Amino acid sequence: MTDRISRAFYDIGRLEIIAGRDSFVHRLDPRAKLLVTVFFIIAVVSFDRYAVAGLVPFFLYPAAIIGLAGLPVGYLFRKLLIVSPFVICIGIFNPFLDLEIMVNLGPLAVSGGWVSFTSLILRFSLTIGAALILIATTGFPKVCMALEKLGAPRILAVQLLLLYRYLFVLIEESIRMIRAHALRSCSRRRPAFRVYTQLLGNLLLRTLDRAERIHLAMLSRAFTSEIRTVRRFTFGRAELLFTLTAAAAFLLFRTIPVAELLGGLILEISL
Amino acid sequence: MHMADALLSPAVGGTMWAATAATTFYCARKIAHRLDERKIPLMGVLGAFIFAAQMINFAIPGTGSSGHLGGGLLLAVLLGPHAAFLTLGSVLTVQALFFADGGLLALGANIFNLGFAPCFIAYPLLYKPLTGRQPGPGRRLFAAAAASVIGLQLGSLGVVVQTVTSGMLSLSFTGFLMLMQTIHLPIGLIEGLATAGVISFMIRVRPEIIAEGNRGPTSAGLPFARVLAILAAAAILTGGFLSWFASEKPDGLEWSLENSADRQEAAATARSNSPDKLRKRIALLPDYNFRAAEKTGGGVKRPDPGTSASGILGSIVVLVLVVLTGLLLGKKGRNRDR
Amino acid sequence: MSHHIVEARDLEFTYPDRTPALQKVSFKIHHGESVAVVGANGAGKSTLLLHLNGYLTPSAGQVRIGDYPLTRETLREVRRTVGMVFHDPDDQLFMSTVFDDVAFGPLNLNLPAEEVAARVDKALATVGLSDLRERPPHRLSSGQKRRVAIASVLSMSPDILVMDEPTSGLDPRARRQLIELLAGFKHSKIIATHDLDMVVDICERTIVMHDGRIRADGPTPEIFADAELLESCRLEKPLRMQGCPVCGSAPDHRPPTIG
Numbered sequence: 116m117t118d119r120i121s122r123a124f125y126d127i128g129r130l131e132i133i134a135g136r137d138s139f140v141h142r143l144d145p146r147a148k149l150l151v152t153v154f155f156i157i158a159v160v161s162f163d164r165y166a167v168a169g170l171v172p173f174f175l176y177p178a179a180i181i182g183l184a185g186l187p188v189g190y191l192f193r194k195l196l197i198v199s200p201f202v203i204c205i206g207i208f209n210p211f212l213d214l215e216i217m218v219n220l221g222p223l224a225v226s227g228g229w230v231s232f233t234s235l236i237l238r239f240s241l242t243i244g245a246a247l248i249l250i251a252t253t254g255f256p257k258v259c260m261a262l263e264k265l266g267a268p269r270i271l272a273v274q275l276l277l278l279y280r281y282l283f284v285l286i287e288e289s290i291r292m293i294r295a296h297a298l299r300s301c302s303r304r305r306p307a308f309r310v311y312t313q314l315l316g317n318l319l320l321r322t323l324d325r326a327e328r329i330h331l332a333m334l335s336r337a338f339t340s341e342i343r344t345v346r347r348f349t350f351g352r353a354e355l356l357f358t359l360t361a362a363a364a365f366l367l368f369r370t371i372p373v374a375e376l377l378g379g380l381i382l383e384i385s386l
Numbered sequence: 387m388h389m390a391d392a393l394l395s396p397a398v399g400g401t402m403w404a405a406t407a408a409t410t411f412y413c414a415r416k417i418a419h420r421l422d423e424r425k426i427p428l429m430g431v432l433g434a435f436i437f438a439a440q441m442i443n444f445a446i447p448g449t450g451s452s453g454h455l456g457g458g459l460l461l462a463v464l465l466g467p468h469a470a471f472l473t474l475g476s477v478l479t480v481q482a483l484f485f486a487d488g489g490l491l492a493l494g495a496n497i498f499n500l501g502f503a504p505c506f507i508a509y510p511l512l513y514k515p516l517t518g519r520q521p522g523p524g525r526r527l528f529a530a531a532a533a534s535v536i537g538l539q540l541g542s543l544g545v546v547v548q549t550v551t552s553g554m555l556s557l558s559f560t561g562f563l564m565l566m567q568t569i570h571l572p573i574g575l576i577e578g579l580a581t582a583g584v585i586s587f588m589i590r591v592r593p594e595i596i597a598e599g600n601r602g603p604t605s606a607g608l609p610f611a612r613v614l615a616i617l618a619a620a621a622i623l624t625g626g627f628l629s630w631f632a633s634e635k636p637d638g639l640e641w642s643l644e645n646s647a648d649r650q651e652a653a654a655t656a657r658s659n660s661p662d663k664l665r666k667r668i669a670l671l672p673d674y675n676f677r678a679a680e681k682t683g684g685g686v687k688r689p690d691p692g693t694s695a696s697g698i699l700g701s702i703v704v705l706v707l708v709v710l711t712g713l714l715l716g717k718k719g720r721n722r723d724r
Numbered sequence: 725m726s727h728h729i730v731e732a733r734d735l736e737f738t739y740p741d742r743t744p745a746l747q748k749v750s751f752k753i754h755h756g757e758s759v760a761v762v763g764a765n766g767a768g769k770s771t772l773l774l775h776l777n778g779y780l781t782p783s784a785g786q787v788r789i790g791d792y793p794l795t796r797e798t799l800r801e802v803r804r805t806v807g808m809v810f811h812d813p814d815d816q817l818f819m820s821t822v823f824d825d826v827a828f829g830p831l832n833l834n835l836p837a838e839e840v841a842a843r844v845d846k847a848l849a850t851v852g853l854s855d856l857r858e859r860p861p862h863r864l865s866s867g868q869k870r871r872v873a874i875a876s877v878l879s880m881s882p883d884i885l886v887m888d889e890p891t892s893g894l895d896p897r898a899r900r901q902l903i904e905l906l907a908g909f910k911h912s913k914i915i916a917t918h919d920l921d922m923v924v925d926i927c928e929r930t931i932v933m934h935d936g937r938i939r940a941d942g943p944t945p946e947i948f949a950d951a952e953l954l955e956s957c958r959l960e961k962p963l964r965m966q967g968c969p970v971c972g973s974a975p976d977h978r979p980p981t982i983g
Contacts, residue, residue, distance in 0.1 A: 120441045127484050131860070156491045161396045164554050171701040171708075178708045182715025198486045202390045205555065205562075212556035228556055235392050235554060242391035242489045249490075250483045256820035256860070258483065268414035270426070274476045276820050277430020278437070282480065283862040284814050285431070285438040293442060311444030312583030315455065316591070318442075319584060322435040323595060328815040329427040335777050335808040336829035336880060337800060340423045343831040344824055345840055378700025427818065 120293065124286045126194075130247075133186060134254035139353075140184040145253045145261035147354035151361040152249045158365040159241045165217070165230050168374040170237045175368075176361065177244045184252045191247050195240060206235040255279050260346050273342045281325075289318055388481075389496050389545050391489030395552035402548060403494030409502060410475060413468040425469055432464060433473045437480065444580070455584065456577035458504030459513060459533050463585060463596065467505040474501040499544035508537030526589075527582040534578030535571065542570040729755050729884060729912050730776065730806075734785035737771060745771040746782070747936045753884075758913040760923040760944065763933035764958035769888075769916040770811075772933070776886050776914065777806045790883070804833060807882030807911075811889045813869035817861035822853070822872050825861060829880040847879040848872075851905060867898025871905065884912045891919045920948065920962040932957055 134141070140148070155176055162169050181188055213228030250258065256276060263272035292314055296306055306314055367373070391399070417425070436457040443454050457477065461470035475497045481487040488496050516529035546566050550559045557565075589596050735749040745768050753759055761769050774780040775787055778799045787794040789802045810816045819825040826847050830840040848854045851871040861869060870890060877885065890906065891899045899922075906913065907926045915927060923930060923944060930947040932940040934957040940947055947953070948965055960966075 120438075123441060123485070130484060131863075135858075152490065156391060156489070157396050160391060160394055160399065160491055168701045171704045174705060174708045175711060178712030179715055182712040185716060194486055201388065202392050205393065205549070205557070208561075209556045212558075231554070231556065238554075239390060239392035239489075242491060243486045246483060246490045247486055255480070255483060259820075268411060270414050270417060271410060271472055271476065273426060274430055274433065274472055275479060277427060277818060278433035278473075278476045278480060280818055280820055280861065281431045281434035282437055285434040286441070289438040289442055305443050305445040308444050308579070308583065311442070312580065312587050315439055315442065315580070315584050316587030318439065319435060319588065320591065322431050323428070323592075325815060326428040326431040327424075328810065328812070329431065329818050330424050331774075331779055332808075332810055332816040332818065333427065333828075334779065335803055335806075336876065337803055337832035338423075338828075339832065340426075342426065342819075342828075344819075345827055345831060345837050346824075347837075372700075374700030374704045376700065377703055381699060381703065430818075 120286060120290050124283070124290070127282070129190065130251055131254065133190075133251045136185065138184045138252075140180055140252045142353075143252075143357055144348045144350050144354045145257040146264055146348060146350060147358050148249055148253050149258060149261045149265065151358055152245050154362050154365050155245050156242050158369045159238055159245075161369065162234070162238075164234060165227065167230060167234050167237065168378075169368075169372055170234065170241065172368040172373045173241050173365070175364070177241070177248055180248050180252065184248075186248065186251050191244065191251070194247055195243055198243065199236075199239065202235060202239045206232050209235070260344065261348070264348065269341070276342075284325075285318070285322065288321065292318060388488040389492040389499065389548060391491045393549045393552060393554050394492055394495065395554070396491070398548050398552045399491040399494060402498050403491070405502075406475070406494040406497045409471060409498070409506075413471045416468045417472070425465065429465060429469050429473045430476075432461060433476045433480075436461060436474070436477050454577075455580045456504070456534055456538065456574075458500060458537060459509060459530065459578075460581050460584060462505045462509035463513070463581075467509055470509075471501045471505045474505065495544065495548050499541040499548075503540035503544070504533070504537035507540060508533040512536055523586055526585060527579070530582035530585065531575055531578030534581055535574035538570045538574035538577065539567060542566040729753060729757075729790055730914065731788040732772075732775070732785065733788070735772070735775060735782045735787065736784040737775065737780060737782050745936050746775070749785070749933075749936075749938055751931060751938065751941055753912060753914065756910060756912055757929060758927045759915070760927035760930045761914060761916040761933060762918070762920065762923065762930060762959060763939075767933040767957070768936040769933055771936075773808070773886055773888055773914070773916055776884075777803050777808050804880055805882055806884045806886055807877035807880060809873050809877055809885065809887040809890060811892070813866075813873040814861070816873045816876065817869060820860055821857070822848070822859050822861065822864070823857040825872065826876045826879045829876060833880065843879045843881070847875040850878055851875045865898070867894050867901065870894065870898070870902060874905070882911065884914065885909065887913070887915045887917075889917055889919075890915060891917065891922050920959070921964055924948065924962050924964065932959070934958075 155173070159170065159173055180186070181191070209232045210226060210228035213226060213231060215227050216224045217227040217230050218225040253261075256279065259272045259275040259279075262275075263269055293306075296310065296314060300306070300310075305311075394402075436455070439455045440457060441454070458470065458474050461473050464470070465473060478487075478497050478500060479493060482490060482493045482496070513529050513533035516532060517526055521529065543563070543566075546559070546563045549555055550557075550562060555562065585596060730751075730753040732749050732751050735746050736744075737746040738744045749768075749772060761772060763769050771780065775782055776789075778787075778794050789798075789805055792798040792802065794802050817825050819828055823844060826844045827840050830843045835843070844857075845854065848857060851874055853868060853871055853875065856864065856868065856872070861872065864872060874885075874887075874890075887906075891902055894902060899919075903922050903925050906915075913927070915923070917923060927944055929942065930940075930944045931938055932947060932953065939957055940950070940953055948961055951961070954961060
């Protein structure tokens with residue numbers, strides 16, 4: 116089990132390192148990236164359930180950002196794969212329930228269920244991909260600060276920052292605990308329930324103590340009741356250009372069936 | 387049981403975001419009012435604890451499978467419902483961003499499903515009354531199990547209602563409902579056991595912590611929480627039924643798109659100066675038989691099959707272009723970096 | 725300003741579970757003095773430190789910082805004057821980047837943004853970590869964390885630095901760097917530690933605690949020369965003052981070099 120936890124640990128770490136790189140996209144104001152991501156997701160999910168061709172042009176956005184920011188495609192793709200089971204499990208009922216033939220591809224008759232399933236997978240890849248790309252180009256702390264600047268309650272932003280900070284500390288602590296347990300319990304891979312509650316209880320105790328020590332550390336640096344930061348973001352010309360271009364492109368892809376028009380054109384020319 | 391973006395329509399996703407945002411602002415205000423400043427670091431660190439705790443599994447005897455802590459109820463017991471809701475929201479946000487659990491549109495629904503039910507329904511209306519003043523271990527176990535099961539059942543009901551009203555699945559409402567509720571019954575029970583186990587441990591070693599949580603602001607907030615719960619339930623139901631009816635007919639946006647698509651098609655046909663010619667050309671590919679699909683009654687609009695051929699071809703071309711763009715931009719970016 | 729900067733008068737403290745932690749603790753520390761507080765585990769060192777910035781309130785007795793007694797009214801001023809560096813830097817570095825962490829204190833003092841930035845720059849330059857401003861704390865080495873924790877206190881321009889085990893858990897090189905850094909500070913310093921060799925290096929005065937009481941208070945070389953005292957307080961001579969077990973060479977009794 117420590118393997119799994121360590122993997123999660125390094126996984127978050129890797130995403131953070133990628134977010135620490137420098138590129139045009141990384142340098143943009145986080146608010147711009149957050150807004151564009153939201154536009155993107157809304158545009159993608161607003162298609163009806165049988166949309167396939169209409170969704171395809173939207174892959175331009177992740178491709179462009181991945182290119183511009185130099186993100187590792189394989190890594191992002193693997194992350195997508197890991198979380199895909201839930202959507203696949205639920206979506207896979209579509210092909211079995213919606214049997215009406217919708218498209219014939221030569222000898223192959225494709226039912227509405229398969230079309231909507233394909234659409235579901237495309238949607239899933241696009242929306243989750245967009246969220247991953249946001250984090251990989253911005254970093255979690257900046258996303259939190261952007262949230263706050265866009266009107267989220269301050270306490271929520273502070274929460275998120277503290278949670279993120281101590282995530283690493285606590286994951287390391289739980290890895291140490293589980294390792295200690297594993298070393299002294301020869302056969303069992305996972306702790307039995309009684310041991311489990313004690314493990315967790317101890318982790319919780321340590322966590323509560325730590326919260327107290329952090330509070331103490333805050334107090335000794337003149338903390339009153341509010342956590343303040345001085346970050347200033349500038350929503351300049353680059354941000355405006357980025358946001359408007361992206362929004363215009365999404366609107367275009369949403370209203371004009373780009374892929375179908377292009378396909379029609381090619382058919383016409385080639386035949 | 388994280389809800390996913392892909393399963394949501396913007397209307398439902400937006401509604402759930404509105405519900406989550408409203409609850410978040412309400413909680414933030416409530417906490418700011420009666421803030422014990424110690425809670426600021428406590429909430430953050432407990433959020434990290436829940437995150438780490440969910441990675442630790444225990445063996446379920448005789449099954450070979452494993453279970454873990456749910457988190458919502460435990461947080462409510464330790465922090466009171468308002469702070470617990472915010473903390474759980476933070477945990478889910480980190481999961482959505484780093485582990486891509488669900489996605490950003492679905493985050494609103496997820497926070498609501500997994501946060502609202504345990505913090506504002508299961509904890510004040512079940513756990514607290516059931517534990518009473520001086521609960522024995524058996525009673526606490528029962529209360530935690532009942533609250534966890536009901537909390538999770540409500541959460542998964544939320545998933546079902548949101549998914550079905552979004553209309554992305556062919557699975558019927560009842561079918562999906564049965565599936566989800568059954569799966570989450572044992573999960574809720576296990577989470578309840580784990581929660582009760584941890585609470586009992588804490589009471590043994592440091593009773594004042596749990597007592598503190600119980601004294602929390604809930605008794606004062608109870609009537610409002612109840613009202614809010616009823617309001618939210620009503621909102622979900624109305625929202626659900628409204629979208630249900632709405633999906634019978636293409637909604638405003640879709641309708642206008644349909645119109646504009648028709649117009650473009652007409653324009654395209656006019657440009658190719660002979661519509662027959664195009665049809666003949668398509669017929670040159672004899673195996674490709676694009677049967678006109680009737681609009682199925684009550685179903686969602688299906689794409690005009692005449693556009694499917696161009697759709698598929700165009701999609702492939704666009705994909706190739708997309709990959710090329712990505713590669714090109716990547717190369718350019720790397721050159722500049724050097 | 726009076727010539728002493730920290731004064732404890734008959735401090736008594738009992739934990740809620742009735743463990744007595746401090747009994748009749750009195751001392752005066754003067755400007756620019758560097759004082760070590762040593763003692764076995766559970767001797768009351770950390771409890772004493774927590775009284776110096778008002779986190780714990782004594783059951784009896786008084787703490788005076790500069791000219792003020794430590795009371796609810798002076799708490800804020802006292803906490804600015806007394807910079808506290810905690811044992812575990814992970815507890816102290818709670819913000820998401822080094823910059824934000826070092827800026828936390830100055831921002832709470834309501835300083836203007838430019839002043840905050842200037843103080844952060846200066847504090848980070850002092851500990852030699854200016855290029856790590858944007859680094860998240862969990863991506864620092866232990867030695868770096870320790871130095872950032874010190875910077876986060878320096879940015880508040882304290883007059884007194886209070887430190888709990890500053891060298892524990894550091895590798896030899898990081899420990900050496902930290903000792904050199906501390907030796908360079910002109911602040912009054914109060915350091916609770918088990919690292920007696922560091923004490924020889926940077927503290928001219930040592931207070932020995934045992935079971936919540938002060939057992940000895942005097943110049944460091946004298947304290948460490950008193951084998952009987954050390955033995956009775958479960959302490960041992962600093963390594964360099966013990967004879968070399970391998971070659972048998974004489975112990976090093978040079979006076980500590982400061983700076």
